[in-house]
Structures are given as structure tokens and as C-alpha cells.
Amino acid sequence: MVTAEDSNGAKQLTIAVEFSGGLEMLFSDQRRHSLALPAVDKDGRASNIGFLIDHLCQHVMRDTRRELFVLGGHLRPGILVLINDADWELEGEEEYELRPGDNVLFVSTLHGG
Amino acid sequence: MVTAEDSNGAKQLTIAVEFSGGLEMLFSDQRRHSLALPAVDKDGRASNIGFLIDHLCQHVMRDTRRELFVLGGHLRPGILVLINDADWELEGEEEYELRPGDNVLFVSTLHGG
Amino acid sequence: SKPWPWPLQHHEYQRYGRQMIVPGFGLQAQLRLKNSRVLVVGAGGLGCPAAAYLAGAGVGVLGLVDADQVEVSNLHRQVAHSTGRVGMSKVLSAIAYLRELNPTITYKSHQEHLSAANAEAVVSQYDLVLDCTDHPTSRYLVSDACVLLGRPLVSASAFQTSGQLILLNSPPGRGPCYRCLFPRPPPPESVVGCGEGGVLGPVVGVMGVLQALQAIELIAKGGLEPAEGESEAREQRMLIFSAVADGPSFRSVRMRGRRKDCFACSDEAGLTLEHLETSVDYVQFCGVAKPVALL
Amino acid sequence: SKPWPWPLQHHEYQRYGRQMIVPGFGLQAQLRLKNSRVLVVGAGGLGCPAAAYLAGAGVGVLGLVDADQVEVSNLHRQVAHSTGRVGMSKVLSAIAYLRELNPTITYKSHQEHLSAANAEAVVSQYDLVLDCTDHPTSRYLVSDACVLLGRPLVSASAFQTSGQLILLNSPPGRGPCYRCLFPRPPPPESVVGCGEGGVLGPVVGVMGVLQALQAIELIAKGGLEPAEGESEAREQRMLIFSAVADGPSFRSVRMRGRRKDCFACSDEAGLTLEHLETSVDYVQFCGVAKPVALL
Ligand SMILES: [Zn+2]
Ligand SMILES: [Zn+2]
Numbered sequence: 001m002v003t004a005e006d007s008n009g010a011k012q013l014t015i016a017v018e019f020s021g022g023l024e025m026l027f028s029d030q031r032r033h034s035l036a037l038p039a040v041d042k043d044g045r046a047s048n049i050g051f052l053i054d055h056l057c058q059h060v061m062r063d064t065r066r067e068l069f070v071l072g073g074h075l076r077p078g079i080l081v082l083i084n085d086a087d088w089e090l091e092g093e094e095e096y097e098l099r100p101g102d103n104v105l106f107v108s109t110l111h112g113g
Numbered sequence: 114m115v116t117a118e119d120s121n122g123a124k125q126l127t128i129a130v131e132f133s134g135g136l137e138m139l140f141s142d143q144r145r146h147s148l149a150l151p152a153v154d155k156d157g158r159a160s161n162i163g164f165l166i167d168h169l170c171q172h173v174m175r176d177t178r179r180e181l182f183v184l185g186g187h188l189r190p191g192i193l194v195l196i197n198d199a200d201w202e203l204e205g206e207e208e209y210e211l212r213p214g215d216n217v218l219f220v221s222t223l224h225g226g
Numbered sequence: 227s228k229p230w231p232w233p234l235q236h237h238e239y240q241r242y243g244r245q246m247i248v249p250g251f252g253l254q255a256q257l258r259l260k261n262s263r264v265l266v267v268g269a270g271g272l273g274c275p276a277a278a279y280l281a282g283a284g285v286g287v288l289g290l291v292d293a294d295q296v297e298v299s300n301l302h303r304q305v306a307h308s309t310g311r312v313g314m315s316k317v318l319s320a321i322a323y324l325r326e327l328n329p330t331i332t333y334k335s336h337q338e339h340l341s342a343a344n345a346e347a348v349v350s351q352y353d354l355v356l357d358c359t360d361h362p363t364s365r366y367l368v369s370d371a372c373v374l375l376g377r378p379l380v381s382a383s384a385f386q387t388s389g390q391l392i393l394l395n396s397p398p399g400r401g402p403c404y405r406c407l408f409p410r411p412p413p414p415e416s417v418v419g420c421g422e423g424g425v426l427g428p429v430v431g432v433m434g435v436l437q438a439l440q441a442i443e444l445i446a447k448g449g450l451e452p453a454e455g456e457s458e459a460r461e462q463r464m465l466i467f468s469a470v471a472d473g474p475s476f477r478s479v480r481m482r483g484r485r486k487d488c489f490a491c492s493d494e495a496g497l498t499l500e501h502l503e504t505s506v507d508y509v510q511f512c513g514v515a516k517p518v519a520l521l
Numbered sequence: 522s523k524p525w526p527w528p529l530q531h532h533e534y535q536r537y538g539r540q541m542i543v544p545g546f547g548l549q550a551q552l553r554l555k556n557s558r559v560l561v562v563g564a565g566g567l568g569c570p571a572a573a574y575l576a577g578a579g580v581g582v583l584g585l586v587d588a589d590q591v592e593v594s595n596l597h598r599q600v601a602h603s604t605g606r607v608g609m610s611k612v613l614s615a616i617a618y619l620r621e622l623n624p625t626i627t628y629k630s631h632q633e634h635l636s637a638a639n640a641e642a643v644v645s646q647y648d649l650v651l652d653c654t655d656h657p658t659s660r661y662l663v664s665d666a667c668v669l670l671g672r673p674l675v676s677a678s679a680f681q682t683s684g685q686l687i688l689l690n691s692p693p694g695r696g697p698c699y700r701c702l703f704p705r706p707p708p709p710e711s712v713v714g715c716g717e718g719g720v721l722g723p724v725v726g727v728m729g730v731l732q733a734l735q736a737i738e739l740i741a742k743g744g745l746e747p748a749e750g751e752s753e754a755r756e757q758r759m760l761i762f763s764a765v766a767d768g769p770s771f772r773s774v775r776m777r778g779r780r781k782d783c784f785a786c787s788d789e790a791g792l793t794l795e796h797l798e799t800s801v802d803y804v805q806f807c808g809v810a811k812p813v814a815l816l
Binding site: 031067071077082107111 | 362
């Protein structure tokens, strides 16, 4: 549970982000990332999941195939988001405000059999 | 994480105790028990796992086959104790001092195949 | 001679004795299994182990649906088939294996793809369905058919080193359906099956065995019998599996319940059996991928 | 004609292609599997599914040890056997099934109980061992033999609705052995096998498939090759499985490492191959139960 400040003195929060079901290949084949995020966005609102998705696209994803993660400004269909092991639909989806120590898991739904 | 007092004003601590691998049948077929224990034993020492094992035998076990749980004053061979998902041998075994909210899992080692 | 006075035949006590003595199982669970009719949709990497353990446990009727033939490239994971049966219908190949394991139950073969046209005719013959298919189009179709016919659905999937398992529409009309969880299909470019993306045999194997376990437990505890009163759907959980470098990793996550405006299962749902048969185009709903499929 | 220029035969690319394309697997992992010799001790509820997925994945040599014959009461869970093979040696019955699944690898049958007298001769023919047995005496014996011969051991067990899985002696001489975790055997009165206490088929099935997965992953990542330098034992974890009423439950727990005074694997250990063969009485060590076995 970490809240810290970055070099400019802005408040940060540290969360764990995990990828599974094949999504890890968009993020340098790394399943687990520890991320320090600004605690508030540029408009001064608490950072939420929408902000995190944006941050992942801009600062973490190396793969150029962004459309496999976001489509039309939102997460693409077929990706589950689990906030501390609960479906994000139980937690407010993109509006959920991140707390230090949160675990956010992005899982591609699988169809193989 | 609960610390409370019983009706005599003695400090109590509440922990979760689980049984698995067949041991649950010694404890009314109930896998998960929430237990309120005295925070210190009768000699004023912090309650430890040894105390818990004693307490389970005296107050929780209904089955008369005590020898399937303790032998010669100690836990019988073939039972694993996991304190917050770690082998009790990593935590001090019987001497581990219980903290509120601890999870203690007793698992019978299995041999079937 | 006197009539046999016991509810199971002698050979059944012999065959199923080792599961009947498991605490909480017993004769009643065995009779429920015997009276159950279970449909396995897909006789591939999930369907093979799932069907093996369902047949072993003694369900009354076990049906398999699949239009494909056995290929050599299936055999690292599709363990009910055999090298000698390459080219044979997967359904018949699997049933050949299952009959050797347990010749005392009834098998039904459906050598066709489950489709909007035949879904009602096939699914209505069974009490419980396992989705062991490998494409979103069939996953939506199987779910819709189960919703419309009131059948619980044990759904699993696997890909590369990952797997997922969830119990849907259970009890029927109470638990969420596949569309409640995934109202919009994934873009076709993001859909890759085990044939193109690969899968480790025991990864899909574990998920198939867990499907059989979930089905057996649901049947054993009376989950197919009409519920008394308004039984609540249990907390909805999905099991997520990853075979990571340092060993197997399982995670049970909490999922949402039914969606009030679900196209398939909500009170205002537009979906009917007639509609399903005549006008739902699952291929169009899920789209068709451009040539290069990537994830 | 030119010599075949590829490291695997054409039919091997066909058969194993779907696992070779899994990211992180590839040709090197397939060649490692092909060069590996794996021993499955016990052709029962764990050994059947474990052997199926090992054979499917293409290990080079697959050995099975078991002295028992197939019985009808095995068939709800021992899915490599068949009703027509009741009475046949379990090892031969399982190999009959495995050969149909994958006739391109080498099978070795050992129709005998693993014993102190034959353990060295049998285990030394393999690189990796799976303990799929059903009694503490054999679990201590298999572990001791693996320690003395430097073989990693994938150990699993199941009973009623529970299962356990752990990787032992890996890398050899670094990870803990069975005696490190359980220096004293359970009192014989507390030991009940699946025959007497029962087990659900898919419960033991899941554990057997996970054993195959653990073995395949260890081989694929080069875990059988001599480690460079003093490679540390990874964090030791045991997977604990329960089939509880509301679905499958897995828990991964942290275990202790090697025991400094372990009778088998410590630097001062008294155990030698000669000692094992001539003077370790595993039955006496584990004791003999009084007639009523209870837990
Ligand atoms: Zn729905
Ligand atoms: Zn040791």
C-alpha cells in the first residue's frame, strides 16, 4: 500500500496490473507490472480505471496493435477487467477510482477448446 | 481484523480456522470456523498455535477420536499446518503467536491415487 | 425368483462404489447421475476428458455433438481419439473410446455442428450442457439455446497456457448467461482458436476435467431438480487458470449476475426459440476476421 | 535422395504442431520432450490421465510401474483402462490405450510393485519421475530413490474430494524431498486409500493432468539439463485442491525447503542406494494399521 510523490511533487499511487489469456503479449510478454500512477488526472479528478487504460496505451504498451486493447476510446469487447478479483461491472467499470495497492487484472476471454 | 473482549473483560482475538483433506470430519464436517480465542493463555503468554491446537481439542472437536488429530501432546504426523498460506515450519510451528485475522489451515496429507 | 430389491444393479454398485462412498455423495447422488442426460458440445480438447469422466461417473445418457473428423494434430490433447481413428467422425471416435470405458450407459451421437437450425432439437434431449466448443459463434448459440430451453450450462475454454471455467444459467433463469457477461462479441480479428494459436494438452485437459467435475457436483446435489421456491443464484464465480513458469496458478474471481437488459435471458428479452431458429445469424453477429488473425 | 534436413520428422511436426506454436514452447521444448524419459509410478487414477497427456505431448520414453490388475471398480476414474481389459495388468492395459493415442514413442512396462529391491534398477532408466501411487510406504520409497539417483519428482495425491500436488527434489539435491516435508509417517490408522475411502473421478483426474503439465513444463524449460552454477531451488509451493459445494477451490501454499538433518537428502544423510536396497523396511517405517482404518 504505497502513496508517494514523483519528482515534481505530484501525488502518486502504486498498483499492480496483470495481463492474462494472451494479452500479456501486447505488454512485452510480462504478466505482472507494478505501476506508479498520478493520483489525480490532469483535471484534478482521482485516477480511475479509464485513466489507467489510457495510461497503459500511452506508456506501457510497446505493441503497435492498439486496436487489440482499445476500440473507439474504450476497452475492446472480449476483455474482462477484474478489480481485486471482482468483475469491474460490480465496481463501477471505468469510473472506479483507483486506490493504492489495488490489483487490476485484464483477461482476454478465451474461446478455444 | 478483530480484537475484542469477552464477557469477563478478557482480551480476545478472532481468527479463521480451516480443515481440509478429510480432517473436517473431526470438526462437525465444517470446513471453515471463525474462532474467538483468549488473546493470552492462563499463564499470561500470547496465545500461540500450540494453544490453538489444545483449544480445538477441548472446545471445537466433537469427534471422540482425538488421536486422529493429536498424539503425545502434539499434532499427529501427517497433518500440515498452514499459517496464512505458509507452512508453519516457516513461521515457528507451535510457538507462532496468533494475530487477529490470521488464517490457520489444517490439512491431512493425502496418499491416495 | 424374487425381483432384485435394490435401486442399482449389482454391476453398478461394483462400478460406482468408489465414488458412492465419498462422504456427501452416496446412493442418492448416484441415482441422480443415472437419471441425468448430459450433452457435450464439441468432442475436442475439452470434450474428450469431460466426456471420459462423465461416462466413468455413470450419467444415464451422454450425448456428443461435433461435425469434425479426427486429425493427427488433435491427438496431443484430444485423448479420447486415436491414431487408428484419424479421419473418423470425432463423435464416433470418442464414443468408441467411451464405450470401452463404460459400456453400461447410453450414448447419443450428433455428427453435425450445433446450429441455429438444430439447436432446439438437440439440446432439448438433455438436462445439462457442457460447452466444449472453440469459437464465439458457437458459445453464443449454445448459451442462447440453454437459456431458451432452461438448461444449466458448464462453460470452459482454453488457449495456449490459459483456461477459464464458469457455470451459467444455473439455476435456469436465475444465473447469468453468456450474453450477460459478454453482451458484445470480441472483434473477429482478436479471435484465435487452438488450431491457429496452439494450446498445451494438459491445459485444455485440466479445464475439461473440471467441467466434468462441475457437472457431476451439480447433478449430485440435485441441481437439475426443480428448485423449491425462489432459490437464489449463488455467488457467480469464474475460475481462471494460467500455467505460468513456476507452476499452475488458479484464481477464482467474482462475476456479475444477470443483466437486466440481457438480449437473451432478461424479462424483456427479444429472443425466442422461433427467433433463434429463423433469424439469429451468429456468424454475422460475431463478424468475420480479415485474413490476418493476431491475438 | 537427400537426407531429411529437419530436427523432427514430418509426422512429428504434424502431431505436435499445436503445442509447438504456443509462445515460449517451440522446437527446443519439443526436442527436450523427445529426449526425455519419464517414469509414472502407479497406473491408477493419477497415472492414467498423467500418462495420457505425457504420451500425447511426445516424451521420448514413457515407463509405467504397477503390479495390479484392472478391476471394474477402477473404471470410474482410471480412464486409460477399459471394461474389456478387466483382469489384465494395469501397465499393459494403459499401454494398450497409450499406443493407440500415440504409437510413435517408446513405452516400457514394469509389471511389478516398485520396491526397495528394484527401485534403483527401474528409476535409473528415467530422467523424471511422477509419483502416482496410493500409500505412504511407496511415497517414501519413490522419494528416497529419486534423491539417491538425482531425479526430480512430481508428486500428487487425491482422496475423496481433495488433492495435493508438489514438485520435489528439483533441481536434484536442492529442492526438498518428501522426507523433508514429512519426516515422520502418519500413524497407519489415519491412512485410508481411494479404495477404502473413495474418491471422485475428476478430482483425482485433475491432479493427474496437473502432474503431466508440471512435468511437461519442467522438461520444456530445460529443467532436466545440468544447471549452470549453483542454481537456487525456486520458492517451494504445494497446490491444494478441494471440490467444495460451490465449485472447485485451489490454494497455493508456501512450503519449507530442504531439511538440514533430512534422513534422505541432507549432507549428513545416512541413506545410500545400498542401504535402501538392503535395510530400509518401508512397511515397518510406516507401520501397519489395526483392522479399523478411520480417516
Ligand atoms: Zn443473459
Ligand atoms: Zn529431504
